[in-house]
Amino acid sequence: MAEQLSTPSYQVYTKGIDYPKSKQEVISHVRGNNAPDAVIRVMEAMEDQEFTSATDLARAFGEAKNRLEGRR
Numbered sequence: 001m002a003e004q005l006s007t008p009s010y011q012v013y014t015k016g017i018d019y020p021k022s023k024q025e026v027i028s029h030v031r032g033n034n035a036p037d038a039v040i041r042v043m044e045a046m047e048d049q050e051f052t053s054a055t056d057l058a059r060a061f062g063e064a065k066n067r068l069e070g071r072r
Contacts, residue, residue: 010039010061011054020052042068 013035027043045064051057
């Protein structure tokens with residue numbers, strides 16, 4: 001990824017989410033909060049699932065970010 005992106009940095013764009021939410025609902029929410037392309041790219045790479053908490057979302061975001069960066 002060209003942009004450096006720390007896992008917690010996406011949280012500014014997920015503020016106010018009421019769970020549960022689907023992956024697409026989360027992406028719509030962060031787009032509405034003007035998230036940068038790097039955040040949206042990582043979220044699009046997350047597994048399709050329903051997120052029941054911020055912890056679920058953080059785990060999925062971190063896993064997707066690591067996959068995109070070539071880490072396991």
